[in-house]
Amino acid sequence: MKFAIQVNSSPYQSQASATAYQFVETALRKGHQVVRVFFYHEGIYNGLHDAASADDDWSIARCWSALAKDHDIDLVLCISAAQQRGLPVAETAGHTGKAESNVAEGFHLAGLGQWVDAIITADRVVSFGG
Amino acid sequence: MSVLHIVNRSPCESRSLELCLARAAAGDTVLLIENAVYAAMRDSIAARQIETALGRIAVCVLEPDLAARGFAAAAPLEGIARIDYAGFVELSVAHRAALSWC
Numbered sequence: 224m225k226f227a228i229q230v231n232s233s234p235y236q237s238q239a240s241a242t243a244y245q246f247v248e249t250a251l252r253k254g255h256q257v258v259r260v261f262f263y264h265e266g267i268y269n270g271l272h273d274a275a276s277a278d279d280d281w282s283i284a285r286c287w288s289a290l291a292k293d294h295d296i297d298l299v300l301c302i303s304a305a306q307q308r309g310l311p312v313a314e315t316a317g318h319t320g321k322a323e324s325n326v327a328e329g330f331h332l333a334g335l336g337q338w339v340d341a342i343i344t345a346d347r348v349v350s351f352g353g
Numbered sequence: 354m355s356v357l358h359i360v361n362r363s364p365c366e367s368r369s370l371e372l373c374l375a376r377a378a379a380g381d382t383v384l385l386i387e388n389a390v391y392a393a394m395r396d397s398i399a400a401r402q403i404e405t406a407l408g409r410i411a412v413c414v415l416e417p418d419l420a421a422r423g424f425a426a427a428a429p430l431e432g433i434a435r436i437d438y439a440g441f442v443e444l445s446v447a448h449r450a451a452l453s454w455c
Contacts, residue, residue: 224446231455238387238418239361245417249438255446347445352361353455 226250227345228260229338232352233268234283239352240269244286246349251294259297259341260287262330263304266352270300270330271310284327291329302332355380357448361387361455364399369454371399374406382444384436386415390422393429400430407432415441 228247232239247257262269269283291298310325326332342348358377360370370385370392377383383406385393392399393414403412416435419425429435436444445451 226445242361242386242418245438246441250442253439253442255442347451349359349445349451350453353453 224347225256225258225345227258227338227341227348229348229350230260230262230266230269230352231264231350233265235268236265237352240266240283243351244283244290246351247296248290251290251296257294257296258345259299259337261299261301261338261341263301263338264353265304265308267300267304267308267310270298270327272325272327284330288327288329296329297337298330299333299337300326300330301338302334305332354449355382355447357381357444357451358383359451359453360385360389360392361453363388364392364397371402373454374402374410377406377410379409382411382413382448384413384415384441384444385433386418386441390414390418390424393419393433394424394427395430397430403430403433413440413444 228243230240230243234240247260250257269287271284287298290296356378358373358381360373360383362369364370366388370389373383391397392403406412412432413434413436414429416437419435
C-alpha cells in the first residue's frame with residue numbers, strides 16, 4: 224500500500240516527528256511504499272542540517288537522511304514554510320530542488336503541489352503533529 | 354467508510370479526545386498515542402467517556418508510548434487493545450482514512 228506522510232511539528236517541540244519516523248520505518252519494513260514525506264509548518268525543522276551538534280548527539284535529521292538513502296524516499300521541506308521561518312532559500316531552489324547548505328542530506332525544498340501530488344498517488348494519508 | 358482517529362494529546366491538556374469520541378462513528382477506531390496514552394489508564398479523567406464509547410468504537414493504545422511514560426507494566430482500561438508500531442501501520446491500512454486530532 225502507498226502512504227503519503229505529513230509532519231507538522233518541530234522535533235524540539237513535540238514527540239510527533241519521532242512518531243512519524245517510527246511509523247514510516249515500520250511501514251517500509253512491512254513492505255509498504257512511502258510516496259513522500261512532506262514537512263510542513265514547524266515540521267521543516269526536521270530537515271535542517273544541525274552543523275552545531277556533536278556527532279554522537281541523536282539527530283532526527285540524520286535519521287531521516289539515512290532512511291531516505293536506504294529506501295529512496297522523497298523528503299520534501301515546504302519551501303513557503305521554510306521562507307516564513309527565515310531559512311535562506313535561493314529564488315531558484317524550488318525549481319532546481321537544490322538544497323541550501325543548511326538543509327540536511329536527502330531533503331529538498333518544494334511547494335505544496337508536491338503534497339497534492341503525493342495524496343493523489345497514495346492509498347493512505349497519515350499526518351503527525353500540528 | 355471507517356476512520357482511524359489518531360489522538361496525541363492528554364485529556365488534561367486538550368479536548369481533542371473528547372471531541373474525537375463525540376465525532377467517531379460506529380466501526381471507527383480511536384488510537385491513543387504520545388501524551389494521549391494517559392487517557393487509557395484506569396481512573397483517568399477520560400475513563401468514563403472511553404468506557405461509554407467502547408461499545409460503539411474500538412480503542413487502542415500505542416504500547417511504546419505507554420512504556421516511555423513508565424506504564425509498561427500497568428493495565429489500561431478493560432477493552433483497550435495495546436498495539437505496537439506494526440499494529441499502527443495495520444490499522445491505517447485497515448481503515449479507509451486516518452484523521453489526526455491536534
